[in-house]
Amino acid sequence: MVRLIEVSRRFGATVAVDRISLELARGAFLTILGPSGCGKTTLLRMIAGFIAPSAGEIVVHGRPVADLPPWKRSIGMVFQRLALFPHLTAFGNVAYPLQMRGFPRDGIADRVARYLRLVRLEGLGGRRPHELSGGQQQRVAIARALVFEPDLLLLDEPLAALDKKLREDMQLEFRRIQQELGVTTINVTHDQREALVMSDRVLVMDQGRLQQAGTPEETYARPANRFVAGFIGLTNFLPAEVVDRGPGATRLRIGALEITLPGATARPAAGPIEVALRAERIRLLAPDEAAEITVAGTIAAAVFEGDRVVYEVGVPALGPQTLKLYDLDPLGHGRRRPGEPVRLGWLARDLLTFTP
Amino acid sequence: MSRGWLLWLLVGLVVLDLAFLALPTLVVLIASFTPGTIIAFPPEGLSLRWYAALLDRPDFLRALWRSLLVGLVCTALAVPIGTLAALALARFRLRGGTALQVYLLLPFTIPLVVSGIGLMLVFGQLGWLGRVWPVGVAACVINLPFMIWAVAAAVNHLDPDLENAAQSLGAPPTHAFVTVTLPAVMPGIVTGALVMFILAVNEFLVSLMLVDARTVTLPVLVYNAIRSIITPDLAAVSAVYVGLALVAILLLDRLVGLDIFLRSRKS
Numbered sequence: 028m029v030r031l032i033e034v035s036r037r038f039g040a041t042v043a044v045d046r047i048s049l050e051l052a053r054g055a056f057l058t059i060l061g062p063s064g065c066g067k068t069t070l071l072r073m074i075a076g077f078i079a080p081s082a083g084e085i086v087v088h089g090r091p092v093a094d095l096p097p098w099k100r101s102i103g104m105v106f107q108r109l110a111l112f113p114h115l116t117a118f119g120n121v122a123y124p125l126q127m128r129g130f131p132r133d134g135i136a137d138r139v140a141r142y143l144r145l146v147r148l149e150g151l152g153g154r155r156p157h158e159l160s161g162g163q164q165q166r167v168a169i170a171r172a173l174v175f176e177p178d179l180l181l182l183d184e185p186l187a188a189l190d191k192k193l194r195e196d197m198q199l200e201f202r203r204i205q206q207e208l209g210v211t212t213i214n215v216t217h218d219q220r221e222a223l224v225m226s227d228r229v230l231v232m233d234q235g236r237l238q239q240a241g242t243p244e245e246t247y248a249r250p251a252n253r254f255v256a257g258f259i260g261l262t263n264f265l266p267a268e269v270v271d272r273g274p275g276a277t278r279l280r281i282g283a284l285e286i287t288l289p290g291a292t293a294r295p296a297a298g299p300i301e302v303a304l305r306a307e308r309i310r311l312l313a314p315d316e317a318a319e320i321t322v323a324g325t326i327a328a329a330v331f332e333g334d335r336v337v338y339e340v341g342v343p344a345l346g347p348q349t350l351k352l353y354d355l356d357p358l359g360h361g362r363r364r365p366g367e368p369v370r371l372g373w374l375a376r377d378l379l380t381f382t383p
Numbered sequence: 384m385s386r387g388w389l390l391w392l393l394v395g396l397v398v399l400d401l402a403f404l405a406l407p408t409l410v411v412l413i414a415s416f417t418p419g420t421i422i423a424f425p426p427e428g429l430s431l432r433w434y435a436a437l438l439d440r441p442d443f444l445r446a447l448w449r450s451l452l453v454g455l456v457c458t459a460l461a462v463p464i465g466t467l468a469a470l471a472l473a474r475f476r477l478r479g480g481t482a483l484q485v486y487l488l489l490p491f492t493i494p495l496v497v498s499g500i501g502l503m504l505v506f507g508q509l510g511w512l513g514r515v516w517p518v519g520v521a522a523c524v525i526n527l528p529f530m531i532w533a534v535a536a537a538v539n540h541l542d543p544d545l546e547n548a549a550q551s552l553g554a555p556p557t558h559a560f561v562t563v564t565l566p567a568v569m570p571g572i573v574t575g576a577l578v579m580f581i582l583a584v585n586e587f588l589v590s591l592m593l594v595d596a597r598t599v600t601l602p603v604l605v606y607n608a609i610r611s612i613i614t615p616d617l618a619a620v621s622a623v624y625v626g627l628a629l630v631a632i633l634l635l636d637r638l639v640g641l642d643i644f645l646r647s648r649k650s
């Protein structure tokens with residue numbers, strides 16, 4: 028089990044990591060998600076032992092690691108730029124931790140071969156890093172970080188530099204290897220899709236602070252604040268106002284539209300608030316189709332993305348701002364042109380409310 | 384049509400350029416095989432007479448040996464100092480960083496005579512004038528920026544997390560340095576060492592100011608010789624230099640690969 032207790036790190040006046048606490052069960056896969064510069068790398072470097080926390084404590088498998096230098100911690104790390112040893116072959120790179128950690132010599136070759144097989148690099152052990160493709164280099168880095176069976180694996184956005192297709196393949200590949208070995212893993216990324224696809228748990232960070240921790244589903248369905256709602260998924264934000272707060276129901280006004288929220292989801296204080304509505308919760312209605320909430324609008328822009336069309340729709344009743352939504356079956360009913368009138372519908376419970 | 388024309392012009396210029404670069408060397412090389420007693424091009428025939436004559440001249444052999452010694456002293460000093468300086472320069476924001484960068488530009492800005500006079504004064508105080516090994520020290524002081532450049536270029540290619548990676552894989556810092564950093568910058572070290580060696584063996588002006596009649600190095604010997612009669616053995620000496628340079632280039636190709644000079648930086 029890995030525990031961080033109120034870990035902080037400052038660089039001069041900037042607080043790169045601000046009182047982050049987390050707990051991670053043995054064998055779990057946690058992804059820390061946040062925009063570039065939010066302190067992800069700094070957090071991983073503290074766990075790996077390259078820099079010391081300004082405050083707080085890090086415990087790996089019941090043992091505080093503050094006094095342990097990196098080479099005495101049992102932590103494998105895959106670096107943002109991989110940091111493969113250029114003068115060693117793939118085999119040499121993977122054998123390195125075994126040599127440094129004093130594994131019996133005659134067992135090393137077998138062990139390395141086994142891990143090269145695990146990452147599907149059999150036959151390529153003799154190549155130097157520059158003779159391997161980007162994806163193959165990733166695999167060497169993964170094998171090198173895992174071959175000594177560390178207590179904890181850290182991944183610092185190793186997939187960020189790959190092109191989309193390869194990145195998505197490698198995400199599944201990482202997950203497969205992680206589950207095969209059952210190694211406790213902390214992955215770091217600014218790619219929300221990667222976080223949702225790969226992890227058991229997601230921790231959202233912004234400006235060094237923890238924003239939300241939960242399963243991918245929770246994080247997506249019930250964002251804890253406006254930042255999380257905006258960072259994950261394509262989300263529309265609309266200014267609104269609480270008109271009436273009855274027992275069990277809240278009346279909101281969004282532009283010219285009045286909506287009653289069922290009590291369970293209503294939590295705004297009286298006064299101005301912000302309403303979030305995810306793009307995929309809005310439906311393009313057929314002429315005779317009904318929905319709990321319907322509005323009329325005009326297509327302002329349409330972007331064809333192959334498996335879907337992203338529409339921007341102007342809705343006069345909601346004010347000047349357009350709504351973004353998806354049509355997930357563009358081949359089924361044809362693409363609408365800008366200027367075409369449409370009707371949109373959604374459910375009251377899909378509206379998330381935040382106090383600004 | 385006009386592109387083809389341009390291409391031919393370009394090819395022509397390159398050939399001309401290479402010819403002018405290589406021509407003097409070729410002329411001297413060919414002239415050194417003359418059997419006659421005066422240096423001439425084209426030679427009157429082909430013989431190794433003047434090479435044999437060189438072997439019979441102890442003053443030449445001793446000067447050659449002194450020059451090689453100068454090269455060895457210079458390289459032995461430059462490799463550790465230049466390597467550490469380049470690594471420090473890359474790794475830390477040094478307090479004297481700017482001063483060091485100015486020093487790195489010195490070879491382009493200060494004429495050798497000036498450096499030579501400075502060294503002469505200092506070495507004179509130390510009582511080092513007229514000895515051979517101080518010439519190696521001088522060559523090292525003057526040419527060290529080349530060594531630092533060679534290593535710094537290699538260091539800049541490296542991932543800054545290389546040593547962190549080694550440490551997290553189980554290597555304490557000194558181990559990480561010896562097993563990862565040093566081998567990873569070795570191409571730069573080898574390149575720098577060979578450059579320093581060749582520069583030191585060729586060092587003329589500063590040698591001239593630091594040696595006396597009993598300790599002349601090969602370039603000084605050649606200089607003294609051309610002030611009297613120019614005989615074909617000088618061409619043979621030149622051929623020895625060309626030979627040394629070729630050996631250095633072959634070594635470089637073997638150990639590092641010449642393409643590092645032609646290849647642009649990889650991302």
Ligand SMILES: Nc1ncnc2c1ncn2[C@@H]1O[C@H](COP(=O)(O)OP(=O)(O)O)[C@@H](O)[C@H]1O
Nearest residue numbers: 038041042043062063064065066067068069070
């Ligand atoms: N060594 C350092 N010195 C000064 N500031 C740093 C240092 N490392 C990181 N920072 C600052 O800390 C913040 C977080 O950086 P980082 O952890 O690299 O973010 P991320 O990995 O999420 O992109 C940034 O504002 C960055 O400028």
Ligand SMILES: [Mg+2]
Nearest residue numbers: 067068107184
């Ligand atoms: Mg980072």
